[in-house]
Amino acid sequence: MIPDDIAARFTRSDGSYLCARWGRPIAPIVFGVDDATLAVVKGAFEALCALAGHQMAETDPELGANVMVFFFRDWQELLQVPDLDRLIDGLEPLVARLSGSGANQYRVFRFDASGAIRACFVFLRMDDALSAMPAETLALNQVVQTMVLWSDTAFTDRSPLGRLGDGRVVLRPEIGALIRAVYDSVMPAVAQDRSHALRLAARIAASPSA
Template sequence: MLDPSEIEALFTRADGSFLFARWGRPIAPVVIGVDDATLATVKGAFEAVATLADQPLLTETDPELGANCMVFFFRDWDELRELPDLDRLIPDLGPLLDRLVAAQANQYRIFRFDKAGAIKAAFVFLRMDEALSSVPAEDLALAQVAQTVLLWSDTAFADRSVLGRAGETVLLRPDIAALIRAAYDPVLPAMDQDPAMALRLSARMQAAQ
Protein backbone atom coordinates (compact mmCIF):
# COMPACT_ATOMS: atom_id res chain seq x y z
CA MET A 1 0.00 0.00 0.00
CA LEU A 2 1.25 3.47 -0.85
CA ASP A 3 1.67 5.89 2.03
CA PRO A 4 0.58 9.56 1.68
CA SER A 5 4.10 10.80 0.89
CA GLU A 6 4.42 8.27 -1.93
CA ILE A 7 1.02 9.26 -3.30
CA GLU A 8 1.97 12.95 -3.12
CA ALA A 9 5.17 12.23 -5.07
CA LEU A 10 3.18 10.61 -7.88
CA PHE A 11 1.38 13.92 -8.51
CA THR A 12 4.24 16.33 -7.76
CA ARG A 13 5.92 17.57 -10.91
CA ALA A 14 9.61 18.19 -11.44
CA ASP A 15 9.09 21.91 -10.71
CA GLY A 16 7.68 21.04 -7.26
CA SER A 17 4.03 21.82 -8.03
CA PHE A 18 1.29 19.38 -7.01
CA LEU A 19 -1.56 18.70 -9.43
CA PHE A 20 -4.08 15.89 -9.28
CA ALA A 21 -6.65 15.49 -12.05
CA ARG A 22 -8.89 12.71 -13.33
CA TRP A 23 -11.26 12.47 -16.28
CA GLY A 24 -14.45 14.44 -15.84
CA ARG A 25 -16.33 12.73 -18.66
CA PRO A 26 -16.53 9.32 -20.34
CA ILE A 27 -13.42 8.41 -22.33
CA ALA A 28 -13.93 7.98 -26.08
CA PRO A 29 -10.66 6.51 -27.42
CA VAL A 30 -9.45 6.17 -30.98
CA VAL A 31 -6.22 4.39 -31.98
CA ILE A 32 -4.28 5.35 -35.10
CA GLY A 33 -1.50 3.52 -36.90
CA VAL A 34 -2.02 -0.10 -35.84
CA ASP A 35 -3.43 -3.31 -37.31
CA ASP A 36 -6.72 -4.83 -36.17
CA ALA A 37 -5.09 -7.16 -33.66
CA THR A 38 -3.21 -4.35 -31.92
CA LEU A 39 -6.31 -2.16 -32.05
CA ALA A 40 -8.25 -4.82 -30.16
CA THR A 41 -5.44 -5.06 -27.61
CA VAL A 42 -5.41 -1.31 -26.96
CA LYS A 43 -9.20 -1.13 -26.74
CA GLY A 44 -9.06 -4.04 -24.28
CA ALA A 45 -6.63 -2.09 -22.10
CA PHE A 46 -8.98 0.90 -22.11
CA GLU A 47 -11.87 -1.34 -21.09
CA ALA A 48 -9.87 -2.91 -18.25
CA VAL A 49 -8.68 0.40 -16.80
CA ALA A 50 -12.08 2.06 -17.25
CA THR A 51 -13.69 -0.82 -15.37
CA LEU A 52 -11.10 -0.50 -12.60
CA ALA A 53 -11.83 3.22 -12.26
CA ASP A 54 -15.59 2.73 -12.71
CA GLN A 55 -15.26 5.37 -15.43
CA PRO A 56 -17.61 5.16 -18.44
CA LEU A 57 -16.00 4.29 -21.76
CA LEU A 58 -17.72 5.41 -24.94
CA THR A 59 -17.70 3.05 -27.91
CA GLU A 60 -18.88 5.88 -30.16
CA THR A 61 -17.77 9.49 -29.63
CA ASP A 62 -17.90 12.26 -27.07
CA PRO A 63 -20.86 14.52 -27.97
CA GLU A 64 -18.72 17.64 -27.61
CA LEU A 65 -15.28 16.54 -28.79
CA GLY A 66 -15.77 13.37 -30.82
CA ALA A 67 -12.86 11.09 -29.95
CA ASN A 68 -11.36 12.61 -26.81
CA CYS A 69 -8.45 10.21 -26.28
CA MET A 70 -6.30 9.74 -29.36
CA VAL A 71 -3.44 7.23 -29.37
CA PHE A 72 -0.95 7.48 -32.24
CA PHE A 73 1.53 4.72 -33.15
CA PHE A 74 4.26 5.64 -35.68
CA ARG A 75 7.91 5.12 -36.59
CA ASP A 76 9.17 8.69 -36.89
CA TRP A 77 8.09 11.95 -35.29
CA ASP A 78 8.10 13.64 -38.69
CA GLU A 79 5.17 11.46 -39.73
CA LEU A 80 2.97 13.59 -37.48
CA ARG A 81 3.75 16.69 -39.52
CA GLU A 82 1.84 15.12 -42.41
CA LEU A 83 -1.36 14.30 -40.50
CA PRO A 84 -4.20 16.59 -41.61
CA ASP A 85 -5.45 19.06 -38.99
CA LEU A 86 -3.26 17.71 -36.17
CA ASP A 87 -1.69 21.15 -35.88
CA ARG A 88 -5.17 22.52 -35.19
CA LEU A 89 -5.65 20.11 -32.29
CA ILE A 90 -2.17 20.68 -30.87
CA PRO A 91 -0.92 24.28 -30.94
CA ASP A 92 2.78 24.76 -31.74
CA LEU A 93 3.00 21.21 -33.07
CA GLY A 94 6.08 21.95 -35.18
CA PRO A 95 8.28 23.25 -32.33
CA LEU A 96 7.06 20.42 -30.09
CA LEU A 97 8.08 17.81 -32.67
CA ASP A 98 11.45 19.51 -33.07
CA ARG A 99 12.05 19.15 -29.31
CA LEU A 100 10.94 15.51 -29.27
CA VAL A 101 13.19 14.65 -32.21
CA ALA A 102 16.15 16.38 -30.52
CA ALA A 103 15.48 14.49 -27.29
CA GLN A 104 15.11 11.17 -29.17
CA ALA A 105 11.88 10.68 -27.21
CA ASN A 106 9.77 7.62 -27.91
CA GLN A 107 6.57 8.75 -26.16
CA TYR A 108 4.71 11.88 -25.19
CA ARG A 109 1.30 12.68 -23.68
CA ILE A 110 -0.71 15.89 -23.89
CA PHE A 111 -3.81 16.61 -21.79
CA ARG A 112 -6.62 19.13 -22.16
CA PHE A 113 -8.83 20.23 -19.26
CA ASP A 114 -12.34 21.53 -18.74
CA LYS A 115 -13.28 24.63 -16.71
CA ALA A 116 -13.26 22.63 -13.49
CA GLY A 117 -9.74 21.36 -14.17
CA ALA A 118 -10.79 17.77 -14.95
CA ILE A 119 -9.26 15.98 -17.93
CA LYS A 120 -11.43 16.35 -21.04
CA ALA A 121 -9.03 15.09 -23.72
CA ALA A 122 -5.67 13.37 -24.10
CA PHE A 123 -3.24 12.72 -26.95
CA VAL A 124 -0.77 9.86 -26.63
CA PHE A 125 2.14 9.63 -29.07
CA LEU A 126 4.23 6.46 -29.31
CA ARG A 127 7.25 6.34 -31.58
CA MET A 128 7.87 2.65 -32.05
CA ASP A 129 11.64 2.60 -31.73
CA GLU A 130 13.59 -0.51 -30.80
CA ALA A 131 12.80 -0.12 -27.09
CA LEU A 132 9.03 0.21 -27.46
CA SER A 133 8.87 -2.39 -30.22
CA SER A 134 10.42 -4.93 -27.88
CA VAL A 135 7.57 -4.53 -25.37
CA PRO A 136 4.62 -6.94 -25.82
CA ALA A 137 1.59 -5.11 -27.18
CA GLU A 138 -0.55 -6.04 -24.17
CA ASP A 139 2.01 -4.60 -21.73
CA LEU A 140 2.57 -1.41 -23.74
CA ALA A 141 -1.16 -0.78 -24.10
CA LEU A 142 -1.91 -1.33 -20.42
CA ALA A 143 0.96 0.91 -19.29
CA GLN A 144 -0.06 3.73 -21.64
CA VAL A 145 -3.73 3.64 -20.71
CA ALA A 146 -2.91 3.59 -17.00
CA GLN A 147 -0.70 6.64 -17.48
CA THR A 148 -3.52 8.44 -19.29
CA VAL A 149 -6.38 7.77 -16.86
CA LEU A 150 -4.91 10.25 -14.34
CA LEU A 151 -2.65 13.28 -14.61
CA TRP A 152 0.42 11.72 -13.06
CA SER A 153 3.58 13.69 -12.39
CA ASP A 154 6.04 13.94 -15.27
CA THR A 155 8.47 11.99 -13.06
CA ALA A 156 5.97 9.50 -11.55
CA PHE A 157 7.26 6.37 -13.26
CA ALA A 158 10.80 7.37 -14.08
CA ASP A 159 12.29 4.87 -11.62
CA ARG A 160 9.61 2.19 -11.43
CA SER A 161 7.12 1.00 -14.02
CA VAL A 162 3.38 1.31 -13.61
CA LEU A 163 3.28 -2.43 -14.32
CA GLY A 164 4.17 -5.36 -12.11
CA ARG A 165 4.39 -9.11 -12.49
CA ALA A 166 2.53 -11.99 -10.88
CA GLY A 167 4.38 -15.11 -11.98
CA GLU A 168 4.41 -14.97 -15.77
CA THR A 169 1.54 -12.48 -15.92
CA VAL A 170 2.16 -8.75 -16.37
CA LEU A 171 -0.48 -6.52 -14.79
CA LEU A 172 -0.92 -3.15 -13.17
CA ARG A 173 0.94 -2.86 -9.89
CA PRO A 174 -1.65 -3.52 -7.14
CA ASP A 175 -0.81 -0.24 -5.38
CA ILE A 176 -1.29 1.74 -8.59
CA ALA A 177 -4.53 -0.09 -9.37
CA ALA A 178 -5.80 0.71 -5.87
CA LEU A 179 -4.82 4.36 -6.29
CA ILE A 180 -6.60 4.66 -9.64
CA ARG A 181 -9.73 3.13 -8.09
CA ALA A 182 -9.56 5.54 -5.14
CA ALA A 183 -8.94 8.54 -7.40
CA TYR A 184 -12.32 8.03 -9.07
CA ASP A 185 -14.25 7.89 -5.82
CA PRO A 186 -17.16 10.34 -6.37
CA VAL A 187 -16.57 11.99 -2.97
CA LEU A 188 -13.21 13.32 -4.19
CA PRO A 189 -12.76 16.35 -6.47
CA ALA A 190 -11.82 15.83 -10.11
CA MET A 191 -8.91 18.26 -9.71
CA ASP A 192 -6.89 19.43 -6.72
CA GLN A 193 -3.66 21.41 -6.39
CA ASP A 194 -3.31 20.96 -2.64
CA PRO A 195 -0.79 18.26 -1.60
CA ALA A 196 -3.21 17.36 1.21
CA MET A 197 -5.17 15.57 -1.52
CA ALA A 198 -2.68 12.73 -1.02
CA LEU A 199 -4.08 12.20 2.47
CA ARG A 200 -7.61 11.97 1.09
CA LEU A 201 -6.53 9.48 -1.57
CA SER A 202 -4.74 7.41 1.07
CA ALA A 203 -7.88 7.38 3.22
CA ARG A 204 -10.02 6.20 0.29
CA MET A 205 -7.50 3.44 -0.47
CA GLN A 206 -7.59 2.25 3.14
CA ALA A 207 -11.39 2.37 3.22
CA ALA A 208 -11.55 0.16 0.13
CA GLN A 209 -9.37 -2.56 1.66
Protein backbone atom coordinates in the same frame (compact mmCIF):
# COMPACT_ATOMS: atom_id res chain seq x y z
CA MET B 1 0.66 3.41 0.31
CA ILE B 2 1.43 6.09 2.89
CA PRO B 3 0.41 9.71 2.14
CA ASP B 4 3.96 10.74 1.26
CA ASP B 5 4.15 7.98 -1.37
CA ILE B 6 0.84 9.10 -2.82
CA ALA B 7 1.82 12.77 -2.80
CA ALA B 8 4.98 11.92 -4.72
CA ARG B 9 2.86 10.55 -7.58
CA PHE B 10 1.26 13.96 -8.08
CA THR B 11 4.05 16.35 -7.09
CA ARG B 12 5.66 17.68 -10.24
CA SER B 13 9.34 18.41 -10.74
CA ASP B 14 8.66 22.11 -10.05
CA GLY B 15 7.27 21.20 -6.60
CA SER B 16 3.59 21.84 -7.41
CA TYR B 17 0.89 19.31 -6.56
CA LEU B 18 -1.74 18.49 -9.18
CA CYS B 19 -4.05 15.52 -9.59
CA ALA B 20 -6.82 15.40 -12.18
CA ARG B 21 -9.11 12.67 -13.47
CA TRP B 22 -11.38 12.50 -16.49
CA GLY B 23 -14.52 14.63 -16.28
CA ARG B 24 -16.33 12.85 -19.13
CA PRO B 25 -16.61 9.34 -20.61
CA ILE B 26 -13.52 8.24 -22.50
CA ALA B 27 -13.90 7.78 -26.26
CA PRO B 28 -10.59 6.51 -27.70
CA ILE B 29 -9.40 6.17 -31.28
CA VAL B 30 -6.12 4.54 -32.37
CA PHE B 31 -4.08 5.24 -35.51
CA GLY B 32 -1.30 3.30 -37.17
CA VAL B 33 -1.95 -0.27 -35.98
CA ASP B 34 -3.64 -3.40 -37.27
CA ASP B 35 -7.00 -4.64 -36.00
CA ALA B 36 -5.43 -7.04 -33.50
CA THR B 37 -3.41 -4.30 -31.80
CA LEU B 38 -6.40 -1.96 -31.93
CA ALA B 39 -8.41 -4.52 -29.96
CA VAL B 40 -5.63 -4.81 -27.38
CA VAL B 41 -5.47 -1.03 -26.86
CA LYS B 42 -9.23 -0.66 -26.57
CA GLY B 43 -9.30 -3.65 -24.22
CA ALA B 44 -6.79 -1.88 -21.96
CA PHE B 45 -9.02 1.20 -21.85
CA GLU B 46 -12.03 -0.98 -20.99
CA ALA B 47 -10.13 -2.73 -18.19
CA LEU B 48 -8.86 0.50 -16.61
CA CYS B 49 -12.26 2.19 -16.87
CA ALA B 50 -13.83 -0.82 -15.16
CA LEU B 51 -11.20 -0.64 -12.43
CA ALA B 52 -11.80 3.08 -11.91
CA GLY B 53 -15.58 2.86 -12.18
CA HIS B 54 -15.45 5.30 -15.07
CA GLN B 55 -17.42 5.22 -18.30
CA MET B 56 -16.39 4.74 -21.92
CA ALA B 57 -18.33 5.99 -24.94
CA GLU B 58 -18.33 5.39 -28.67
CA THR B 59 -18.02 9.11 -29.32
CA ASP B 60 -17.54 12.35 -27.45
CA PRO B 61 -20.31 14.85 -28.31
CA GLU B 62 -17.83 17.72 -28.48
CA LEU B 63 -14.70 16.14 -29.92
CA GLY B 64 -15.80 12.89 -31.54
CA ALA B 65 -12.83 11.06 -30.00
CA ASN B 66 -11.24 12.49 -26.87
CA VAL B 67 -8.28 10.10 -26.65
CA MET B 68 -6.17 9.83 -29.79
CA VAL B 69 -3.34 7.30 -29.78
CA PHE B 70 -0.84 7.53 -32.64
CA PHE B 71 1.67 4.78 -33.49
CA PHE B 72 4.39 5.76 -35.98
CA ARG B 73 8.07 5.28 -36.88
CA ASP B 74 9.30 8.87 -37.16
CA TRP B 75 8.22 12.06 -35.39
CA GLN B 76 8.08 13.87 -38.73
CA GLU B 77 5.08 11.74 -39.69
CA LEU B 78 2.95 13.77 -37.28
CA LEU B 79 3.39 16.85 -39.44
CA GLN B 80 1.55 15.00 -42.23
CA VAL B 81 -1.55 14.22 -40.13
CA PRO B 82 -4.40 16.42 -41.39
CA ASP B 83 -5.47 19.13 -38.93
CA LEU B 84 -3.31 17.81 -36.10
CA ASP B 85 -1.64 21.22 -35.88
CA ARG B 86 -5.08 22.63 -35.03
CA LEU B 87 -5.38 20.24 -32.09
CA ILE B 88 -1.79 20.52 -30.81
CA ASP B 89 -0.48 24.06 -30.36
CA GLY B 90 3.09 24.44 -31.55
CA LEU B 91 3.16 21.03 -33.23
CA GLU B 92 6.13 21.76 -35.48
CA PRO B 93 8.53 22.91 -32.72
CA LEU B 94 7.26 20.08 -30.49
CA VAL B 95 8.10 17.52 -33.18
CA ALA B 96 11.54 19.09 -33.63
CA ARG B 97 12.20 18.93 -29.89
CA LEU B 98 11.04 15.34 -29.49
CA SER B 99 12.96 14.23 -32.57
CA GLY B 100 16.11 15.95 -31.35
CA SER B 101 15.89 14.35 -27.92
CA GLY B 102 15.29 10.85 -29.29
CA ALA B 103 12.02 10.53 -27.35
CA ASN B 104 9.83 7.53 -28.10
CA GLN B 105 6.62 8.71 -26.40
CA TYR B 106 4.78 11.86 -25.42
CA ARG B 107 1.35 12.72 -24.03
CA VAL B 108 -0.60 15.96 -24.31
CA PHE B 109 -3.60 16.60 -22.04
CA ARG B 110 -6.42 19.09 -22.47
CA PHE B 111 -8.68 20.19 -19.61
CA ASP B 112 -12.19 21.54 -19.20
CA ALA B 113 -13.12 24.73 -17.33
CA SER B 114 -13.03 22.94 -13.97
CA GLY B 115 -9.58 21.46 -14.62
CA ALA B 116 -10.75 17.88 -15.22
CA ILE B 117 -9.28 16.01 -18.19
CA ARG B 118 -11.29 16.49 -21.39
CA ALA B 119 -8.85 15.08 -23.99
CA CYS B 120 -5.51 13.32 -24.30
CA PHE B 121 -3.18 12.79 -27.26
CA VAL B 122 -0.72 9.90 -27.00
CA PHE B 123 2.23 9.73 -29.40
CA LEU B 124 4.30 6.54 -29.65
CA ARG B 125 7.35 6.39 -31.89
CA MET B 126 7.92 2.68 -32.35
CA ASP B 127 11.67 2.46 -31.89
CA ASP B 128 13.45 -0.79 -30.99
CA ALA B 129 12.55 -0.48 -27.30
CA LEU B 130 8.80 0.00 -27.81
CA SER B 131 8.67 -2.49 -30.69
CA ALA B 132 10.18 -5.16 -28.41
CA MET B 133 7.32 -4.76 -25.89
CA PRO B 134 4.33 -7.11 -26.10
CA ALA B 135 1.30 -5.16 -27.30
CA GLU B 136 -0.57 -5.89 -24.05
CA THR B 137 2.25 -4.42 -21.94
CA LEU B 138 2.63 -1.32 -24.11
CA ALA B 139 -1.11 -0.68 -24.17
CA LEU B 140 -1.63 -1.14 -20.43
CA ASN B 141 1.32 1.12 -19.60
CA GLN B 142 0.02 3.90 -21.82
CA VAL B 143 -3.59 3.68 -20.65
CA VAL B 144 -2.53 3.84 -17.00
CA GLN B 145 -0.78 7.11 -17.78
CA THR B 146 -3.81 8.57 -19.53
CA MET B 147 -6.38 7.69 -16.85
CA VAL B 148 -4.97 10.17 -14.34
CA LEU B 149 -2.80 13.27 -14.61
CA TRP B 150 0.28 11.94 -12.83
CA SER B 151 3.39 13.89 -11.93
CA ASP B 152 6.00 14.12 -14.68
CA THR B 153 8.26 12.08 -12.35
CA ALA B 154 5.63 9.61 -11.06
CA PHE B 155 7.10 6.57 -12.78
CA THR B 156 10.70 7.63 -13.31
CA ASP B 157 12.07 5.09 -10.82
CA ARG B 158 9.48 2.33 -11.06
CA SER B 159 6.96 1.28 -13.68
CA PRO B 160 3.26 1.18 -12.80
CA LEU B 161 3.32 -2.42 -14.04
CA GLY B 162 4.69 -5.54 -12.40
CA ARG B 163 5.39 -9.12 -13.51
CA LEU B 164 3.76 -12.17 -11.98
CA GLY B 165 5.57 -15.43 -11.38
CA ASP B 166 4.11 -16.90 -14.57
CA GLY B 167 5.53 -14.02 -16.59
CA ARG B 168 2.32 -12.05 -17.09
CA VAL B 169 2.59 -8.27 -16.81
CA VAL B 170 -0.14 -6.65 -14.72
CA LEU B 171 -0.95 -3.35 -13.07
CA ARG B 172 0.73 -3.13 -9.67
CA PRO B 173 -1.94 -3.44 -6.93
CA GLU B 174 -1.03 -0.20 -5.19
CA ILE B 175 -1.36 1.75 -8.44
CA GLY B 176 -4.71 0.14 -9.12
CA ALA B 177 -5.89 1.05 -5.62
CA LEU B 178 -4.70 4.63 -6.13
CA ILE B 179 -6.59 4.96 -9.43
CA ARG B 180 -9.76 3.66 -7.79
CA ALA B 181 -9.33 6.18 -4.97
CA VAL B 182 -8.81 9.09 -7.38
CA TYR B 183 -12.07 8.15 -9.12
CA ASP B 184 -14.02 7.69 -5.89
CA SER B 185 -17.19 9.78 -6.13
CA VAL B 186 -16.43 11.58 -2.86
CA MET B 187 -13.08 12.82 -4.21
CA PRO B 188 -12.72 16.01 -6.28
CA ALA B 189 -12.00 15.69 -9.99
CA VAL B 190 -9.08 18.12 -9.57
CA ALA B 191 -6.84 18.80 -6.57
CA GLN B 192 -3.87 21.14 -6.12
CA ASP B 193 -3.20 20.76 -2.39
CA ARG B 194 -1.08 18.01 -0.83
CA SER B 195 -3.83 17.34 1.73
CA HIS B 196 -5.52 15.55 -1.16
CA ALA B 197 -2.97 12.75 -0.72
CA LEU B 198 -4.16 12.25 2.87
CA ARG B 199 -7.72 11.82 1.63
CA LEU B 200 -6.60 9.36 -1.03
CA ALA B 201 -4.74 7.33 1.59
CA ALA B 202 -7.88 7.25 3.73
CA ARG B 203 -9.98 6.03 0.78
CA ILE B 204 -7.46 3.27 0.02
CA ALA B 205 -7.41 2.19 3.66
CA ALA B 206 -11.21 2.10 3.75
CA SER B 207 -11.48 0.06 0.57
CA PRO B 208 -12.62 -3.56 1.06
CA SER B 209 -9.74 -4.69 -1.18
CA ALA B 210 -7.08 -2.73 0.78
